[in-house]
Amino acid sequence: MYVATASQPADLVFPAMNTGQSAALPVRGLQPEQHLFREGDRVDRIYRVLTGAVRLTRLMEDGRRQIIAFGLPGDVIGFPRDAWYQTDCEALTNTELQPFRLSALENGAGDPDLHLALLRAALREIAAMQDHFMMLGRKSAVEKVASFLIALSDRIGTQLGQYTQVSLSMNRADIADFLGLTTETVSRTFSQFRKSRMIALDGVHTVIILCPEKLQDIAAGNRD
Amino acid sequence: MYVATASQPADLVFPAMNTGQSAALPVRGLQPEQHLFREGDRVDRIYRVLTGAVRLTRLMEDGRRQIIAFGLPGDVIGFPRDAWYQTDCEALTNTELQPFRLSALENGAGDPDLHLALLRAALREIAAMQDHFMMLGRKSAVEKVASFLIALSDRIGTQLGQYTQVSLSMNRADIADFLGLTTETVSRTFSQFRKSRMIALDGVHTVIILCPEKLQDIAAGNRD
């Protein structure tokens, strides 16, 4: 999941998935906390998230953690640095993934449609990361959290009456490590948004967006 | 330029450049401050930096700026989001670039070697951005500046007796906007490194790395 990147319908992006042109690999399932791969593992597959959510993380020796991305339905994960995975990847919830051979990305493996789809996924990833840069480098805490909620709302929000509801598959620490903040700051910012009636919480993992316009403005830096 | 990503010899990465298999486009030259493209321009070419340096920047409405990357010799720039450039790109110094048709990335355009080289450049870009994330989100100011100097030293450092010399083609504000800091903090950190004899300055744009080990340790967070 990258901020400000709306997903596209999967059947447009992945035509080969539907026509069955390529020898399909069986869908891979993951339990919460289960690793799909770890930093330094040799790459043999890349994956498209079908359902659920994963997190891609990198660690420093002293334990500092940065979440590079959340992999949500439609995202492609596992792009290699040379021949190795460069992040850890673990499931946040029950997750299903469609594996692809690395050769499908590198030379098409006889399926030009799939090849182009994977290439475009890589380009979307580059584009999405660039938005994330601006957020990490130049936005304040409230702007970061507002951006995050808007992006999640666009990706996995569901309509609930006139409002949009977002079910958070990650905890506060994950959000903090994604945004370059601490859990305390994330929590305080949620509380602040709640008190100013921009969001409501239904349990800690469900956010209801009450005023997306205000959140959007804050995310873009147009107000405090 | 991305932190901690060493360039590879250009003739390995771009075999097609040497064999002349593809209909080569003429080299493009840029003066300092001259734009190669702007955010929102339609993509028709992607480019490999041959000499010089460019900066890729994104702006917020209120003027806040984030430098996504410095394009140094060997880097490929201009990867599109759909059909549009997603950053501004302008030259820092006199710069020469090798243009490629977008089709060379998308379908190979009859040159499989070039196709694979551009794809790998895109994957390297993803890998390099992930290092940058850790730096922006989780490193302190001194760690950021140390990381930056080490990365620049690896990419464009020249030997000067027993020391490595780095010629900075960007100014302090560019460095600050790359690292998510202010010019004042960058300047103070340079001074701090100079006082502790880790670097020396020969004019404001030339850094001599006196103690790469210490800098490396600081960059990795192993000391203060």
Add this chain to the structure above:
DNA sequence: CGTCTCGTTGAACCCCATCAAAGCCGGTGG
């Protein structure tokens, strides 16, 4: 030599991290 831009240094402030403690579940076992 004057001017202008960029870089450096200083002082004060503030946002967010840090440290600490209480609250809130969800799960487990008595």
Add this chain to the structure above:
DNA sequence: CCACCGGCTTTGATGGGGTTCAACGAGACG
């Protein structure tokens, strides 16, 4: 069924790293 436990979340108090505002210095260029 309920009491207890443990992890996650929230809230509070305090401090510090980096920003902000300001002034000075230093090259570059005419």
